[in-house]
Amino acid sequence: MCDSCGCDLTHTHTHDHDHDHKHTHNSQVIEVHKNLLAANDALAAGNRAHFDAKGIVAINLISSPGSGKTTLLEKTIERLKGSIRIGVIEGDIETDRDAQRIRAKGVPVIQLTTGGACHLDAGQIHKGFHLLEHEPGGDQLDILFIENVGNLVCPATFDLGEHQRVVLVSVPEGPDKPSKYPKAFISSQVFVISKTDLLPYFDFPVAEAKADALHLNPRLQVMDLSSTTGEGFDAWIEYLTSLHSKNQQTAA
Numbered sequence: 001m002c003d004s005c006g007c008d009l010t011h012t013h014t015h016d017h018d019h020d021h022k023h024t025h026n027s028q029v030i031e032v033h034k035n036l037l038a039a040n041d042a043l044a045a046g047n048r049a050h051f052d053a054k055g056i057v058a059i060n061l062i063s064s065p066g067s068g069k070t071t072l073l074e075k076t077i078e079r080l081k082g083s084i085r086i087g088v089i090e091g092d093i094e095t096d097r098d099a100q101r102i103r104a105k106g107v108p109v110i111q112l113t114t115g116g117a118c119h120l121d122a123g124q125i126h127k128g129f130h131l132l133e134h135e136p137g138g139d140q141l142d143i144l145f146i147e148n149v150g151n152l153v154c155p156a157t158f159d160l161g162e163h164q165r166v167v168l169v170s171v172p173e174g175p176d177k178p179s180k181y182p183k184a185f186i187s188s189q190v191f192v193i194s195k196t197d198l199l200p201y202f203d204f205p206v207a208e209a210k211a212d213a214l215h216l217n218p219r220l221q222v223m224d225l226s227s228t229t230g231e232g233f234d235a236w237i238e239y240l241t242s243l244h245s246k247n248q249q250t251a252a
Contacts (some may be wrong), residue, residue, distance in 0.1 A: 013183060042157055043122035047129070047161025051144065055251045057243050058144045060160050062169035062184060064177070065150030068194040068227055070098045072168070072236075073145055075227045079237050084244050087141040089128045091120040091149045108135035119145065119154035122161055128199035143246050147166040153179040156188075164243065170195040171202050178216055185216045190239065193224035196203065 023220040046164060051058045061069045070090075077086055088109040090099045099111035110132045112124050146162060150156040156167075167188040169177045172195065178185045185191060191213045193206060210222050221239065225232030 014215050018024075031216065033097040036161045038142040040122045046121055046160035050126075050129070050240055051161060051163070054141070055247065056141050056144050056147065057164070057247050058162040059159070059243075060146045060148060060155075060162035061146065061166045062148045062152065062155040062188070063150060063167065063170075064152050066095060067150070067170040067173065069147050069150075070101055070169060071227045072103055072192070072194065073102060073147065073208045074229075076145075076236070076240065077107055079104070079241070080194065080240065081106070083136065085140055085142045087132055087138055087144050089120075089125060089132060089144065089146045091124075092148055093117070093149060096142045099223070104151075108132055108138035109222060110135065114149060117149070118151045119149050119158050120160060121158050125160045142189070142247075143240065145180070151163070151186045152177065156181070156184040159218060164189045166190040166192060168192045168194050169195055169209065171204045174202075174205075175212070176205050178212040185213045185220065187219070191220045193222070194224060195228070196224050217225040 048058070053108065061072075063069055073088060086107050088099075088102045088107060090096070090102065090109060090111045091114065092098060092111070095112050096111040096113070099109045102109040110128045112128050113210060114124075129144070131143075147161055148160075152167070165188040167184045167190070169175075169191070170202060171193065178191075191210075192211060193204075196206075199206070206224055213220055213222060223232060223235045223239070225236055227233070
């Protein structure tokens with residue numbers, strides 16, 4: 001899948017010859033994963049400490065492609081403009097289209113293109129945040145959103161230094177994502193069912209999706225909303241304003 005997280009290192013070729021040596025490929029792959037994650041986690045801890053020192057709440061958004069992360073951010077910026085200062089780090093394999101959309105909303109944004117890697121890592125966030133600080137308004141933020149690469153697998157494994165992880169599933173994707181990609185939901189604090197304005201057109205039993213997610217992670221905060229119509233959006237805004245208020249009280 002990608003060469004930066006080790007998920008393409010699995011030894012899958014078959015042998016049609018005899019030899020007397022023992023294979024150690026599986027143990028090598030496991031060691032590579034451990035080393036990668038240990039290095040990443042150390043950087044993530046540094047990121048989190050830096051965000052704490054700046055009084056910033058960092059939120060990592062993960063989902064499949066097309067779930068509506070960028071639209072959610074656009075509507076969030078519109079609703080919170082003037083009350084909470086928002087910055088965004090955008091992650092994509094290629095293009096800066098999402099960053100252009102966010103920049104048009106008048107908030108500081110940095111685009112990180114991974115060039116094929118299926119996730120962002122803590123080192124990229126460290127560099128990206130320092131770039132963001134040099135953008136107009138980027139050195140005075142309350143909330144930093146990190147829009148991860150569209151993928152429910154690898155982003156669930158890599159800590160970026162965020163305080164909160166939000167996993168999105170859109171109605172057109174179907175309700176089975178929690179059972180198919182459990183780690184994304186186990187590692188998150190919030191589960192958002194997006195594009196609920198499309199419920200009349202898709203077979204998406206909301207209660208079933210919620211129950212599956214809560215079975216995996218009973219502490220999940222679950223909300224369903226439509227960024228298009230605004231239905232259910234108040235719960236999302238309340239969640240963000242509560243995070244901001246608690247962070248201010250802690251800083252004081």
